Amino acid sequence: MPTPHHGQPRYRVIAEDLRRQIESGAIAPGSLLPAESALTAEFRASRGTIRQAIAVLRDERLVATEHGRGTYANPYRYKDGPADGPDVETTERQVAADPELAALFAVEVGAALIEQQNVTLMNGAVGAVVRIYRLPGAMH
């Protein structure tokens, strides 16, 4: 229960341990780490400390966490894709108004809106996505 704080903090020791397991393959790439609750038992640490340890690995991009799912080991390991495209790709479609858009346009949630989406590419990678919403029938 104390807070040693001498030497190395616990969360760093735990992060170190988990990193080894991931890099050694003991935790397979793409697989889920044990749940936080399981790690609290395994390391006899509080959940906050476990989460701090995982945060270290997340900063290193060694793991990726998804809400309600878990924490994946070695999530992103693929090379660059060439796939060059035009500078801007434009698509237009009809979508349902989310609550905020509904309030702005003074229509009901779920009402039809026109969405024009422009995807701008910079060096082959997506630089920004622009979505323009307007009411059906509005001039443009």
Place this chain on the structure above:
Amino acid sequence: MPTPHHGQPRYRVIAEDLRRQIESGAIAPGSLLPAESALTAEFRASRGTIRQAIAVLRDERLVATEHGRGTYANPYRYKDGPADGPDVETTERQVAADPELAALFAVEVGAALIEQQNVTLMNGAVGAVVRIYRLPGAMH
């Protein structure tokens, strides 16, 4: 790692900074502030100091905190503006990537994206809504 404390206490400086972000709209009214853990990183302050800063804003009713959910900005503030608003209202905030945006940006669903929303007004009515998405950290 000094503890300057020259002039104003740290928590007041942080509160001041957050207040500016809220009042300027950089943190959209009704949206969530970054989590305490995120603010500790952003301001390089301890959690206790962050909580103290938020407590200041809470006392001012500038924010409202809900247990387990987060801290909301400007729970209710829409006093009369001094004059008519501009033709374009711009707000910026952090949102979670929907499946399509996630695919475009090559991030995971739910990952943080920056959304800049421009609401263009025509004769006081909303003419169009433009939402621009980009990766956090990207220049703009």
Place this chain on the structure above:
DNA sequence: AGAAATTTGTCCGTATGTATC
């Protein structure tokens, strides 16, 4: 389709030790 269990996200309150004004 719906309820329950699982899991992560967040906040709350508290505590200990250290360091700097």
Place this chain on the structure above:
DNA sequence: AGATACATACGGACAAATTTC
């Protein structure tokens, strides 16, 4: 000595996303 702040750690509770039954 006292005030301020940092870093770490605990345990609890509620919220939200996902999966499972």
